[in-house]
Amino acid sequence: MRQTLDQQRAQYAWEQVSQVAPNLIKDYTREAKGAPALIMGSGLMQTLAFFQAKGKNQHLALLSHLCRWLGRTLGGTAVTDRERFPPEAAANFATVMAALHTAPSSLYLRATDEALALLRWIRQFADARKSMEG
Numbered sequence: 001m002r003q004t005l006d007q008q009r010a011q012y013a014w015e016q017v018s019q020v021a022p023n024l025i026k027d028y029t030r031e032a033k034g035a036p037a038l039i040m041g042s043g044l045m046q047t048l049a050f051f052q053a054k055g056k057n058q059h060l061a062l063l064s065h066l067c068r069w070l071g072r073t074l075g076g077t078a079v080t081d082r083e084r085f086p087p088e089a090a091a092n093f094a095t096v097m098a099a100l101h102t103a104p105s106s107l108y109l110r111a112t113d114e115a116l117a118l119l120r121w122i123r124q125f126a127d128a129r130k131s132m133e134g
Contacts (some may be wrong), residue, residue: 015120
């Protein structure tokens with residue numbers, strides 16, 4: 001039986017949160033909880049740039065998780081006549097930002113919606129993991 005997109009988000013989020021180092025989970029959880037407000041207030045590209053600029057492990061982990069998910073769900077989607085959204089394996093800050101800079105507004109909004117939907121799961125799982133690790 002095929003998984004729904006929301007089940008896929010949940011599975012991906014759990015896999016990623018499970019791999020966050022125990023010494024980072026508290027800070028990662030804090031960043032994950034604040035990320036939706038950052039996206040809604042400043043925009044997806046600005047939020048990704050903020051995480052890249054901060055450069056701490058928790059920021060870079062969350063940035064990677066978001067970029068790779070966008071690559072998984074949007075990879076191959078036409079951005080322009082000659083460009084496509086990067087697939088998961090090639091999705092990183094530089095490639096995702098390049099795609100978002102030239103993306104039509106409909107694709108940018110879809111990417112924003114996907115990031116927010118994924119963050120709902122990441123936030124829940126990170127919080128649960130943080131409470132398990134005390």
